Amino acid sequence: MQIGQLANRSECPVETIRYYEKIGLLPEPDRLPNGYRSYNDQHRKWLQLILRCRTLGFTQNEVKRLSGIAKQDQPACADVRSLLVEHLVDVRKKLRDLKHMEDALIRLKAKCQNGNLNDCPVIDELMDS
Amino acid sequence: MQIGQLANRSECPVETIRYYEKIGLLPEPDRLPNGYRSYNDQHRKWLQLILRCRTLGFTQNEVKRLSGIAKQDQPACADVRSLLVEHLVDVRKKLRDLKHMEDALIRLKAKCQNGNLNDCPVIDELMDS
DNA sequence: GCTTGACTCTGTAGTAACTACAGGGTTTAG
């Protein structure tokens, strides 16, 4: 499998695959005599893992740690679990922050009433101490 | 007021203030004969606005748009309101995405049981199609 | 008068996580 096929099957841009290799997330594949990258199914699975982790919001560093665990022949649940729990804390913090933003935005929006005021008080509120 | 004082009063690093000026978010202040920036209270308020917007999750582009509205002598509520509503959509999308992440992470965590398995099924699940 | 420290200036480079070329080589179909 060369890079274009892997990209197609994984629905991931070619450049991103090369990028993951460069930063050490995806193991280097063999090369064909012409220098083209040649991937096997194991590579596909590694890429899959990376992409899934991305949708879970893991940072590249966290993915690297998970990869380190996954590379062991008997990946311990305790390690995986603690990574998941740690990241859950990150996600929940972001959720809280966003919730605060949402609340504040709703409150501000209410001050605009139906948008028929001519001198918006929100601007003043944001600028005043 | 020179930059250090403004930075102190606004609890914002000096470099960030210069950065906001460079990208055109903060109006250029006057300069003292020695070339130092000299701010007045209006500048402090502009910076306040920018910092508040930041805690609300606005992008710099959105802040620029809000600044454009704020510069008018009678900022129309309708304009502000539509910006708020637009951004509320952004925030809510991020909230949904994060909620999905949280759910998925909780589901995965459960698979690790109490972390006493020796061969974590989560790794396999993430790698398999 | 001089030094020391705190302040300021400009400009550049680094961060995360990619994306988008530029400028080349290779393979394959018609």
Add this chain to the structure above:
DNA sequence: CTAAACCCTGTAGTTACTACAGAGTCAAGC
């Protein structure tokens, strides 16, 4: 035999800053 489609490396752009490097300026203390 040539044109399209693929592949290669390396560099620059993105967002929203942060962190210097290298230089100038100012006030206080001795």
